[in-house]
């Protein structure tokens with residue numbers, strides 16, 4: 001079958017602005033819990049989009065490690081491409097594609113580094129092998145071959161022979177503080193439900209709730 005003819009009719013569920021929480025984080029938590037029930041291999045995988053200061057975009061998958069009222073956190077090498085782009089242009093978009101549930105969630109927001117304490121706390125939870133890996137790779141740099149990594153790993157193992165590799169100074173978290181959310185539920189005949197949450201602007205009344213609206217599919 002040609003890929004031009006690959007398509008799916010969506011009929012699992014509906015999304016109504018009268019049923020959603022007034023708090024997008026609560027709605028996200030509900031959808032995330034439902035997705036975890038599906039038992040996908042990596043329920044916390046998300047697509048992260050960044051851009052250079054002059055607008056050249058790039059995307060990649062990262063793992064969501066914390067989400068709460070402060071924002072959505074992932075961990076990485078600050079020297080990587082994404083790290084450099086976020087330093088120059090601290091805005092990002094996140095995408096969760098949850099095909100089994102005929103759902104997608106999009107988030108946009110401003111980005112800041114997590115504190116060194118927070119990064120440290122998470123780093124210590126990682127298996128030792130992953131911690132040594134962080135010491136052995138300068139993420140997103142060109143390397144001559146796999147041997148470079150194996151040599152660096154052997155060096156890191158020797159340096160941290162006590163089995164307690166500390167947090168590398170170039171490694172840590174980024175937190176995306178959302179200013180928009182979009183919840184997408186597939187519906188029949190391509191008339192999908194799209195509910196957006198818009199954060200009240202700084203000039204609006206403090207304490208005002210998120211504005212909830214519907215987008216045309």
Ligand SMILES: Cc1cc2nc3c(=O)[nH]c(=O)nc-3n(C[C@H](O)[C@H](O)[C@H](O)COP(=O)(O)O)c2cc1C
Pocket residue numbers: 042045058059060061062063064074075076077080081082083139140
């Ligand atoms: C399922 C999955 C999860 C990943 N999680 C992370 C992550 O949490 N942090 C990270 O730095 N890279 C993660 N990666 C690797 C990134 O996709 C990417 O290759 C790397 O971060 C370099 O991206 P950059 O050159 O744009 O900085 C993951 C890849 C996959 C496929």
